[in-house]
Amino acid sequence: MGLSIGQKAGWGLADLGINVFVVVKQLLVFAFMTTYLGVPPAIAGVLTFSVLAFDVITDPLIGYLSDRTHSRFGRRYPWMFIGAVVQAIGIVGIFMVPDGMSWQANAAWVMVFFAIATLGFTAVTIPYGAMAGEMTQDPQERSVMMAWRMGFASIGLLMAGAVVPALAGDSKAGYGMAVLYVAPVMILAIWLSIAATREAPRIATPTGLGLREMLALVMSNGRFTLLVVIYGVLTLGVALIAAGLQISSLYLMVGTGGPLAGLASALGVFAALFAMFIVGSVLSQAFWVMAAKRMGKLAALIFGMVIYTGVLAAIYGQLPAESISTMAVLFIAAGFCNGAYQQLPWAMYPDLMDVTRDQSGEAVEGAFAALWLFGQKVANALAPLVLGVVLSAFGFLESSGGTVDQSQEALGALRWAVTLLPAAIMWVGIALLALVYRPRAGGVHDARAPVS
Template sequence: MALTLGQKAGWGLADLGVVVFVVVKQLLVLAFLTSYLGVPAGVAGAATTAVLVFDMITDPVIGYLSDRTESRHGRRAPWMGVGAVVMVAGMVGLFAVPAGLDGVAALPWVLGFFCLATVGFTMVAIPYGALAGEITGDAGERSQLMAWRMGFASVGILLGGALVPALAAAGGHARAALVVSPLILGAIWFSVWTIRDAPRHPAPVEIGPGQMLAHVLGNGPFMTLAALYGVMTLAIALITAGLPFAALYLITDTGDTFLSGAARSVSVLSLLFAAFTLGSTLSQPGWVLASARLGKLVALVLGVCFYILLLFALFAALPSVNVTAIAGLFVLAGMTNGAYQQIPWAMYPDLMDVTRARTGMAIEGGFSAIWLFCQKLANALAPGALGLILGSFGWRETTRGRVAQEPAALEALHVSVTLAPAAILGVAVLGLLALYRPRAARVLGRC
């Protein structure tokens, strides 16, 4: 039974809410700790990484429980509905630090609510990812689902990366989080409602966690793809974690370029995210077409290679006094990022089908848990790595938003958001061609 247009779009809508939170946690938490609470960069990076490592521990648990859940709304909807509330409550709380509490003394407050928010995120993200393998078994339809998802994700990137920093600058981080909370809740809840009649596997799976994990780990092509997607995510997360610092220290506009007025109005960071979002949104139909004509693997490798070229171009362009030129590069970067956003998410449900056909078990929650585990591991490592790098080169923390930095620290930042991610993406390309392609071809007969 084919999905309706409304079901495809409705399923994708949930990612708008999910991505707003993801971008906020990747983009603002580390900068909030170091630039507004005065926590040293190395300490802030280690603390943020610790929370994200804790977040990964919950993945297999939620995946296992969602596969075994029995309700009149199906296996996934209850988790998504409740998890959305937990996520936004934690997000608002982590920024609502009491007045007078700063420095290392503020860490218990921030980290406690950050942990709560990440648990809520897991409750939403793992069942949501599992639904991609449940509601359709058609490979082409899955690409269309991911195009809708990433289209809405691009809007989420814009809101999380452009609107939230602007709101935070105007009225504080807690108020900004509170303003976008109804949007997050509405997107997730409405998405659950729109797919209420979509095909799914309503019966819970009656196997133990060890057996479920063994089935997932035994799918070699899936595990290879999940690991390589984690490598790609590490590169993107490193860029995301460093971008607030780059917007402050590496882009000093002269004020006389085409987009200078926009940069002054909404901040350089918000403008760059808007440009990135525009490119990502425009690219989605193109990546669906490329996947259909070239195959998903070839289209993904092509997109990642273009991404590497864009990062070299950004390295050459930074530091810059021309915000318009940098925004143009970010439009192109968004187009290349569209392949990373869309195509792997359309590839891994095809591999879940292999295990379901072999065992007869619908354990999409288990697969979704491992997939997100690899992604979260990368997201956890990135802020810690960036904090360690910047701290080792003498990066100065502040409570005033910006402070003079040593040239060596600025150069470390410059490399960390351009050449280092490019090298990591290069490793991912080699892995896709040398490791994933032969393994996937043996079980799928295609890539």
């Protein structure tokens, strides 16, 4: 018997809360440190990357503990319930930086709360990702679940990427107040997801494997480890765009002409463009479900990423931009293509959980989710580091009071670092999908089972 609509939608609801932190770490932290805290770009990149050392320990540990947890609420829910609160506390703390400190003290403050938020994020997302492999073994039903997930994720992205900057305005203190409004929504979304899926199928019996045995079992699935690497490559391209998006809106949008000028005035350039990106992502979800059913998930992903690189090239050609309306159209297109990146791989990796479970008889979905998310965390942490090094190399200047005059060399580097460089990285991922992964996939992602 298939999942109910309420269970599919309820599972996806948690990603609303999860993606608030995704946007904070990918879009806002780097720009916040370099624009309002006086932290040099290269240092900001190194510091955000350094949190990855924390994840090296916490990701496999929480995956292991999640698989072995025994409680009346199951293996996953206790971690998600507590993690939601820890994540919210960390996010609020990131932007509540006291006035009057040196940039070094500012950076240290941000990193402490960034680590706290990351711990909460890990405690939520690893059990959450494991549930995708437990609730159903129908590959097409998973595609529908991921569409619900990305629909709610888009709301979370909009809250953090558009609403928070719009509420914050152009001040450090404004960001601290803005995140206070969204923090309770994050917690509520995750807790309501737990309530909505409490009757969904789940594997309640903990695995008896030790940590080393569990990780060895996951790593023995060669197709899964390969997909983790490839999705990490694609994530690096997307994360580079995200890391530089707010700075680009400040320095590469030189005018706000066109029919949408009023929207830019009301929300701010960054919030308006990000809202258009989310519109494209929301509109794309049904399309990518249908594409996965007709073409197979792997072929649909390759198709979406190829178009994505073309959109990035078009954006490069428009920068610096004087019309926000033209950029809005391109951002809708970019969001549409980004829907393939967001939805399809998350519908693919649980298919590979099934292979290992069928072969070994062990349910170690938490360990799978830990490695899956760690690959993305590596890419997301690496992107600000790469961007910071590139901008510093071309003389980009940090600030503690908003925008400052930048050289043409620095602006040119920013321009290609958020468009052509991500497109080139995506092409590496596309080539690996088509030439290396596809021959090994063996049609595991192309089942045509009916969706209830």
